[in-house]
Amino acid sequence: MSQPLRLGIAGLGTVGTGVVKILRQKSVLLAERAGRAIEISAVSARTRDKDRGVSLASYAWEDDPVALATRDDVDVFVELMGGSDGPAKAAVEAALKAGKDVVTANKAMLAHHGQALAELAESTGAVLRFEAAVAGGIPVIKALTEGLAGNEIERVMGVMNGTCNYILTRMEDGGLSYDEAFAEADGLGFLEADPQLDVGGIDAGHKLSLLSSIAFGTQVAFSAVELEGIGSVTIEDIRQAADMGFRIKLLGVARMTGRGLEQSMAPCLVPANSPLGQLQGGTNMVVIEGDQVGQIVMRGAGAGEGPTASAVMGDVMDIARGLRVSTFGRPAGALKPAVPAMVSTPAPYYLRTALADKPGALAKVATALGEAGVSINRMRQYDHTNDSAPVLIVTHRTTRAALDQALAGMEATGVMMSSPVALRIEEV
């Protein structure tokens, strides 16, 4: 049997503690599977004296994660501190510079510095793995990078923020308003300290940008992800969507087009009877479409101690077994700068607005759509309340550019009491 693989673990929150527990409780099983023992040499966290429900007495302690990352008795630096910059990034850089392999769950760091870190890893022959950064316990990075490596990837989609999906599910099944569902999620501790990371789509956008890089061989381009949070979704939208056979999800979609890389993270309508539409509560789902394999759907817990620790351990086990793959599936130098494109693959859209109680108002809206070349699949106008009438429109497939022209035309009619909400209907 080979030498033991020695870990340094920085960050002993829920996930870090979960990883320590697995390593303590399953050492025989893991050694049998990996062909070598996996040991913890040293750990680091903000607070040393804290009962984490697991004994750390046999591991060296470092206050400074950079010191931990570069210890002689550490082969793999496991970064579970979080934060896109600061100590996490400094320690990961130090580890990679020292030629040590790194396993991280840090989507924000990779979304912002993925290319530089991949280049650094490559320069010293280290590997940088991040299965836990995307969709929790679902082994989707591995599937995309390795299992589906014989495919040209056509589209990647994902519901990758459990908190948003929880809020949308509660609005639908509990009849809660957005604010009520948000408050409920907050009370359950589901929200990040900055809730915009969740409901603004930022966290899920980070994840999508990592999947895009692997799928399309481009440098991570988080800043090019079109982000739209779920705050504009009303319970009325959810009901109307349901009535037409759809559900609303905060859906990430990435595809390579002739114009460039489209990446969007936005509330979308998906068919209620599709796997994405059937996803309820906090569960995550990633859908990968390849030219050979067709559609692969993967579903599982997107967060939590066990699932995230499982993903971290998958990476650790790969390293223990000697599996070495480039960070984003090909050499860092072969990753092309992403050419971002506005999302313009034609799709049907759902529109909601409210019309003034004036004769001909509906006709004016319909005319504005027609003049922009947007044709109407379904339209419903409801009773006027307070001098305004809700109107719902589902368009036939159209480009976003034509839709934006139509929306501008609708605004120009002067008959709308509110700016229209437009949600893409993603065909899945």
Add this chain to the structure above:
Amino acid sequence: MSQPLRLGIAGLGTVGTGVVKILRQKSVLLAERAGRAIEISAVSARTRDKDRGVSLASYAWEDDPVALATRDDVDVFVELMGGSDGPAKAAVEAALKAGKDVVTANKAMLAHHGQALAELAESTGAVLRFEAAVAGGIPVIKALTEGLAGNEIERVMGVMNGTCNYILTRMEDGGLSYDEAFAEADGLGFLEADPQLDVGGIDAGHKLSLLSSIAFGTQVAFSAVELEGIGSVTIEDIRQAADMGFRIKLLGVARMTGRGLEQSMAPCLVPANSPLGQLQGGTNMVVIEGDQVGQIVMRGAGAGEGPTASAVMGDVMDIARGLRVSTFGRPAGALKPAVPAMVSTPAPYYLRTALADKPGALAKVATALGEAGVSINRMRQYDHTNDSAPVLIVTHRTTRAALDQALAGMEATGVMMSSPVALRIEEV
């Protein structure tokens, strides 16, 4: 860039041809991802002169797959001939003996000879990969062996025979009888030459036995899989199940219990609103439950040129990248002989029978169940037709042993017009 990886491909049916096409059409992409070129040195098939829609002129030809497998210019032998014994096995053995890596889609061969082949591979340092043997394009072997390697696996389930799922789906949505749906599937070319491989559950049982071995660290034990085909499922069962919120699937279930390894491939009821219940048509699904990750669901095409070739290419790409994992996820010598156990994890059961038109008949059946300690959750008796009355029973959770005792007791009453059908309700 390293030396090219040189393949020898034996078997040029749909899948073999698909692999050749991918290698020809994506050579640049594959080389970029793998860090080296992937080339075909030589091919072999039963018939040389046949238009396969792809040029083979630049590859050496071998009539004998064993000769192909041992060529000096072949690094990886890709076996796509099929058949559990005969030339496929001889050629795989020859390749492994020569220290050449092997990629195969041959579930029957591995189900019958997996342990011996894994030992042979290990003895010469070769790797033996078989992603394409289970669930087509879904990278489930990789997920189970690598991505989830930090978990103790608690249960593996799968709908892994698209033909059976197609037949059951058509019975439900088309109102066809089993014979009609079977004939339709046959007409579409979905059935194996020996249809029992499909509808008898043998093919799916092969796949389950391979998943079990990886999941539980046991030697492949196909002969211990409890097999029950779908031939006994009637349209009435499907309707009744639907009425109670279930769908019937040919479901493989493997779990390790205190008594030993339970493996069954049998028609089961699953909740209609679960991912397994929602799986329609020829698509496959595998569900993996780990102590850390919880439930992971993977869904995709289980057969066909593209999906199966995608899985073969995933294995080839791994080898090209230098990823080397033991055949069943741990050294062959560490795999323990499976201790097979009859499926006896308690579950609810669905029972269907027909009662004679005699006073007290229903009471006698209910008594027989009660005497065996099987309690009734729901029971329905329908109008008599031809002196017999259909009776449907859903039991509370019970062991198979108690159920078998109850079934014997029911037979002994003399009031049943037909032997009861008993289907497990798998709690998912």
